[in-house]
Amino acid sequence: MKCVVLGATKGIGRGVARLMAERGDSLFLLGRNPSDLAATAKDLEARSGSGGTVGTAACDLLDSSTFETALDQAEKHLGHVDAILVTAGLFATQDDLEQDASLRDRLMHANFCGTIGFCEAAKDRLLAKGGGRLCVLSSVAGERGRKPIVIYGATKAGLTAYLNGLDARHHENGLRVIVVKPGFVRTTMTEGLKEPPFSADVEPVAKSILKAIDKEQAEVYVPGIWRFVMTAVRALPRGFMRKAKF
Amino acid sequence: MSVRELVGWGRFPRVMAEERVSEDLAAATHEVNLTRGLGRSYGDSSLPGRAGDVVARTTAADRILFFDEKNGILRAEAGFSLQELVRVFLPRGWFTPVSPGTQFVTLGGMVASDIHGKNHHVAGCFGEHVRALKMRVPDGRILEVTEESEPDLFRATIGGMGLTGHILEVEFQLEAVPSPWIWGESERVANLEELLDKQSAASEEWPFTVSWVDTVARGRGLGRGIVMKGRWATSDEAPQGPPKIGRSFSVPFDFPSWALAPWSMRIFNHLYFWKHLPRRKRGIVHPQKFFYPLDIVQHWNRVYGSRGFVQYQCVLPQGTPRSVHHRFFEALSQGEVGSFLSVVKDCGEEGKGLLSFPKAGVSVALDIPMRGRATQELVDTLNEIVVDAGGRIYLAKDSLTRENHFRAMETRLPMFAEVRNAWDPELRLMSAQSARLFGDRETEAGS
Numbered sequence: 227m228k229c230v231v232l233g234a235t236k237g238i239g240r241g242v243a244r245l246m247a248e249r250g251d252s253l254f255l256l257g258r259n260p261s262d263l264a265a266t267a268k269d270l271e272a273r274s275g276s277g278g279t280v281g282t283a284a285c286d287l288l289d290s291s292t293f294e295t296a297l298d299q300a301e302k303h304l305g306h307v308d309a310i311l312v313t314a315g316l317f318a319t320q321d322d323l324e325q326d327a328s329l330r331d332r333l334m335h336a337n338f339c340g341t342i343g344f345c346e347a348a349k350d351r352l353l354a355k356g357g358g359r360l361c362v363l364s365s366v367a368g369e370r371g372r373k374p375i376v377i378y379g380a381t382k383a384g385l386t387a388y389l390n391g392l393d394a395r396h397h398e399n400g401l402r403v404i405v406v407k408p409g410f411v412r413t414t415m416t417e418g419l420k421e422p423p424f425s426a427d428v429e430p431v432a433k434s435i436l437k438a439i440d441k442e443q444a445e446v447y448v449p450g451i452w453r454f455v456m457t458a459v460r461a462l463p464r465g466f467m468r469k470a471k472f
Numbered sequence: 473m474s475v476r477e478l479v480g481w482g483r484f485p486r487v488m489a490e491e492r493v494s495e496d497l498a499a500a501t502h503e504v505n506l507t508r509g510l511g512r513s514y515g516d517s518s519l520p521g522r523a524g525d526v527v528a529r530t531t532a533a534d535r536i537l538f539f540d541e542k543n544g545i546l547r548a549e550a551g552f553s554l555q556e557l558v559r560v561f562l563p564r565g566w567f568t569p570v571s572p573g574t575q576f577v578t579l580g581g582m583v584a585s586d587i588h589g590k591n592h593h594v595a596g597c598f599g600e601h602v603r604a605l606k607m608r609v610p611d612g613r614i615l616e617v618t619e620e621s622e623p624d625l626f627r628a629t630i631g632g633m634g635l636t637g638h639i640l641e642v643e644f645q646l647e648a649v650p651s652p653w654i655w656g657e658s659e660r661v662a663n664l665e666e667l668l669d670k671q672s673a674a675s676e677e678w679p680f681t682v683s684w685v686d687t688v689a690r691g692r693g694l695g696r697g698i699v700m701k702g703r704w705a706t707s708d709e710a711p712q713g714p715p716k717i718g719r720s721f722s723v724p725f726d727f728p729s730w731a732l733a734p735w736s737m738r739i740f741n742h743l744y745f746w747k748h749l750p751r752r753k754r755g756i757v758h759p760q761k762f763f764y765p766l767d768i769v770q771h772w773n774r775v776y777g778s779r780g781f782v783q784y785q786c787v788l789p790q791g792t793p794r795s796v797h798h799r800f801f802e803a804l805s806q807g808e809v810g811s812f813l814s815v816v817k818d819c820g821e822e823g824k825g826l827l828s829f830p831k832a833g834v835s836v837a838l839d840i841p842m843r844g845r846a847t848q849e850l851v852d853t854l855n856e857i858v859v860d861a862g863g864r865i866y867l868a869k870d871s872l873t874r875e876n877h878f879r880a881m882e883t884r885l886p887m888f889a890e891v892r893n894a895w896d897p898e899l900r901l902m903s904a905q906s907a908r909l910f911g912d913r914e915t916e917a918g919s
């Protein structure tokens with residue numbers, strides 16, 4: 227598979243990219259920091275051992291002018307693109323987001339406007355070649371408005387709605403949208419937060435995501451238990467959510 | 473960034489401290505007082521030395537930065553784990569030149585503890601195979617450190633328990649292997665005398681040797697055990713295909729403290745000894761089983777209960793009379809607490825690290841449940857034997873040695889202190905262990 231990854235330098239994106247490299251997929255990495263991208267590309271090349279090079283280009287969810295050039299470079303390097311994976315995004319606690327207006331703006335912009343803007347560009351590229359897979363990390367946080375994730379959850383709820391619409395609109399044209407909804411995953415993004423039940427490590431989560439891409443699953447919860455947990459949480463009455471701590 | 477309880481693998485002692493973790497290790501180590509990896513050193517060497525000290529954790533900085541497939545030279549960030557190395561490179565014909573008894577360690581930790589393995593008598597410590605380090609030195613600068621560029625710092629950092637600077641990257645030489653499988657032989661032996669003889673004979677012929685000792689048996693059976701030997705299997709001997717990574721199991725909760733009593737230790741050791749029913753076994757062995765037998769059980773330290781345990785490892789130098797070895801094992805089998813699992817290994821010559829543990833002689837590693845005063849007394853008794861014999865202890869395992877014993881056995885300490893002082897006169901870097909053993913507290917009070 228030939229795959230473009232936005233967000234491979236860290237966390238879950240790094241985990242999925244490694245699995246892809248180790249099984250021989252061709253990769254092109256997009257991200258903010260060129261030296262960080264270059265080091266990550268080297269890591270993936272060494273793990274792959276195929277002798278192929280992993281290309282990189284600068285791309286920032288907070289700067290939509292970078293999207294087209296970055297995707298141009300990716301297409302030039304890979305030739306045909308089979309899949310585009312978006313794992314980049316920002317996270318901050320509700321307390322921090324309430325206190326810091328500029329952090330709040332950045333997070334809302336990156337997770338909603340930026341990600342959707344990038345997906346629009348990515349979708350156009352895939353459709354122009356007859357289709358392909360667009361796999362995007364949303365979150366279980368977008369399933370129900372809750373106390374600790376009011377704003378972050380709202381960005382992910384919006385993103386999920388967008389991706390569902392994209393699937394409805396372009397499935398028949400060959401676009402395969404894969405919405406991933408991770409629960410709490412132990413990464414540097416979640417470091418220091420209190421771990422809820424069903425917390426997971428990157429490796430099994432990355433494996434599930436890769437399987438979802440391979441099988442073109444429209445929607446996947448990782449770990450899978452979250453599908454049931456969130457079904458229940460969505461059904462809880464409003465009065466209960468006002469009292470609940472989660 | 474978060475304040476949490478930090479422990480070593482022995483889960484004694486426990487310290488609350490702020491721990492930073494980032495993919496960007498250079499940023500994470502800015503103005504912190506110690507760096508730790510997977511926390512697999514047993515005692516207090518990866519724990520902060522002072523209240524308010526901050527530690528960095530390397531585990532998110534785990535990228536391979538360079539690999540020369542032809543010559544087997546690997547450079548990676550300090551948080552790259554041996555487990556990943558084995559998983560990625562063993563099927564491609566490369567292995568770490570020196571491996572400890574677990575693969576859940578990072579490169580940074582392997583350098584800081586200058587780990588040794590079953591091949592110490594032929595390959596030396598890990599530090600012998602290190603070509604270069606990238607470090608954040610205590611004054612904040614980031615330097616490329618080699619034996620040529622900074623010989624003192626390089627030698628002090630190999631086995632320097634992370635006290636000379638933060639290790640950011642490690643470049644080292646891998647070993648080419650003819651197959652990913654081991655050809656092994658093991659032999660049951662009746663007593664300590666036979667065990668030491670057979671082991672030193674084995675080390676003449678085999679690259680990997682180690683012995684398990686029943687330290688509960690007394691009298692004529694004192695020191696009975698199993699001598700294990702191995703070498704890489706040739707491609708003709710090896711089974712088709714690479715060894716599969718097997719399932720692992722997890723100890724789900726802390727065992728109650730009564731579970732680890734003399735009776736259960738006796739049963740375990742007895743079973744382990746007689747499980748090896750034929751006196752001699754030989755054949756192909758899975759590399760995971762050969763190098764990392766305990767890794768299959770995640771959280772095995774929970775077997776020791778919430779009070780934790782201490783590991784104790786020492787080397788009794790070459791030429792130590794056999795009567796001293798007997799005295800050592802007798803002290804162990806007669807004490808109030810004993811060792812659950814005990815391992816003996818021949819060591820080769822001392823390496824280049826200023827504080828590296830091994831030197832020519834016999835190394836003994838013990839797992840002792842933490843039972844307060846009784847455990848402290850046992851460690852004191854063993855240390856007195858070690859001091860008299862001119863041996864030393866392994867810092868990566870220690871949590872109970874007293875400063876006077878350590879100073880008596882570690883004659884190289886002033887040399888190390890001189891280098892450390894040159895690079896870190898204010899002792900910005902400190903661990904709970906260095907505060908306990910190296911006299912760091914006095915320096916702090918006097919400065």
